[in-house]
Amino acid sequence: MNITRLDFLRNSAGALAATSAFGRAFAAPSERVRLAIVGCHEKGRGICVMRSALKVPGVEIAWVCDVDARARDFAAAEVERLAGYRPRKEKDLRKVVEDPALDGVIIETPDHWHAYGAVLAMLAGKHVYVEKPCCFCPREGEILVDTWKKTGKVLQVGSQRRSSRNYRAAFDWLAENGNPVGELRMARCWYSCNRAPIGRGSVAPVPEWLDWDLWQGPAPRTDYRDNVVHYNWHWFRRWGTAETGNNAPHFADVARWALGAKFPERVIASGGFVFPKGDDYEWPDTYSMSFEYPGGKVATFELTSHLRTMTFRNVGTGALVYGDRGAVYFGPSDDVAVLDEKGKEVRRWDRDTAAKSGSLTNPTSSLDVLHMSDFVSCIRAGSQKTAAPADEGYMSSYMPIVANVSLDIHESIKTDPNTGRPVGCRAAEAMWRREYEKGWNVMEG
Numbered sequence: 497m498n499i500t501r502l503d504f505l506r507n508s509a510g511a512l513a514a515t516s517a518f519g520r521a522f523a524a525p526s527e528r529v530r531l532a533i534v535g536c537h538e539k540g541r542g543i544c545v546m547r548s549a550l551k552v553p554g555v556e557i558a559w560v561c562d563v564d565a566r567a568r569d570f571a572a573a574e575v576e577r578l579a580g581y582r583p584r585k586e587k588d589l590r591k592v593v594e595d596p597a598l599d600g601v602i603i604e605t606p607d608h609w610h611a612y613g614a615v616l617a618m619l620a621g622k623h624v625y626v627e628k629p630c631c632f633c634p635r636e637g638e639i640l641v642d643t644w645k646k647t648g649k650v651l652q653v654g655s656q657r658r659s660s661r662n663y664r665a666a667f668d669w670l671a672e673n674g675n676p677v678g679e680l681r682m683a684r685c686w687y688s689c690n691r692a693p694i695g696r697g698s699v700a701p702v703p704e705w706l707d708w709d710l711w712q713g714p715a716p717r718t719d720y721r722d723n724v725v726h727y728n729w730h731w732f733r734r735w736g737t738a739e740t741g742n743n744a745p746h747f748a749d750v751a752r753w754a755l756g757a758k759f760p761e762r763v764i765a766s767g768g769f770v771f772p773k774g775d776d777y778e779w780p781d782t783y784s785m786s787f788e789y790p791g792g793k794v795a796t797f798e799l800t801s802h803l804r805t806m807t808f809r810n811v812g813t814g815a816l817v818y819g820d821r822g823a824v825y826f827g828p829s830d831d832v833a834v835l836d837e838k839g840k841e842v843r844r845w846d847r848d849t850a851a852k853s854g855s856l857t858n859p860t861s862s863l864d865v866l867h868m869s870d871f872v873s874c875i876r877a878g879s880q881k882t883a884a885p886a887d888e889g890y891m892s893s894y895m896p897i898v899a900n901v902s903l904d905i906h907e908s909i910k911t912d913p914n915t916g917r918p919v920g921c922r923a924a925e926a927m928w929r930r931e932y933e934k935g936w937n938v939m940e941g
Contacts, residue, residue: 532559535604536571542604653889678819683751697723738779740896749892771802
């Protein structure tokens with residue numbers, strides 16, 4: 497099926513007015529917003545987001561879409577259990593977006609579908625909530641942002657901490673108290689996990705419940721292997737973006753937010769296959785990334801897939817952002833603290849405080865609800881100013897994606913801080929795009 501951008505643009509909506517969205521109260525339940533969830537495996541991220549969406553007044557999950565027939569059945573039954581009605585089931589996003597009564601789609605697919613599905617939906621006139629990373633390669637991110645601007649549709653990237661009340665309260669407190677830690681200039685981020693081996697897979701018959709061709713979507717075709725679906729695709733280059741794309745966007749986004757940075761001037765990454773032995777991992781399991789921004793600001797990120805000991809502050813992921821008189825700690829589960837020069841806590845916002853105030857925003861529960869409610873509020877208001885819009889989402893997804901390029905070419909990459917494009921590096925330019933399966937050309941059509 498050959499789908500071009502022009503075909504969809506003919507049917508896309510005009511530009512929408514932009515108004516502030518964060519903090520808007522929930523609309524009345526009668527203001528129905530009909531959404532489709534794309535990617536709804538029982539143990540996947542999509543089910544979590546779908547359940548959160550159903551907690552937003554007035555939201556209807558009209559479609560559940562997955563290439564796995566078991567996932568469609570489970571998601572449909574879950575909607576009926578939670579909301580009392582049965583949504584329509586479909587395996588192909590391209591058919592779902594043909595529904596004229598559908599307002600938006602929630603894209604929770606593997607990485608190679610993220611930007612492609614988001615662009616497809618916007619060009620069909622739908623609003624989009626897309627998981628991070630919002631692009632598979634830098635060029636896809638550019639096309640995503642361009643389509644968002646041209647169609648005027650609402651797009652929310654799954655950077656849930658942008659909707660955190662604790663994080664925002666910390667930024668407000670710093671501003672109101674004369675920024676006691678000094679100007680934030682250096683961010684140190686980390687992610688550490690002890691993942692189970694994925695072993696050596698084999699070419700195998702496609703399971704009867706799976707549409708393998710549609711699962712591959714825009715990616716070049718290959719044989720089905722028995723250790724790819726549903727999670728291990730993260731570690732294969734054809735479909736995943738490594739631990740960098742999987743987990744770095746969360747706190748890379750927080751670091752860039754805290755530093756007030758956009759695109760960097762230089763990106764450098766190093767790493768390798770340090771811990772896995774005999775696995776099918778195609779991406780290195782251990783990374784170190786550095787981003788240099790205008791004005792002398794720097795962000796670093798360390799990640800490992802197979803190590804969980806001796807993490808910073810005894811948590812597996814987070815960010816420390818430093819000024820010349822202290823730092824701000826951003827941790828998981830909505831934990832934030834301002835530290836003085838000796839590391840002593842000056843002010844803290846944590847899970848317990850949030851729970852007592854009724855604003856607990858755990859990243860896997862209430863934070864998703866806040867982020868999804870912001871998306872729905874923007875649809876109702878006709879505002880593209882979501883908490884994590886396309887341009888901000890791309891700049892944060894860009895960080896690990898371009899670090900992957902640096903790692904592959906074994907070079908630092910000088911970049912234009914206005915556009916993010918490589919400067920004088922042909923090797924990086926050659927890797928700015930990806931290869932698509934013939935007939936799946938909506939990204940460049």
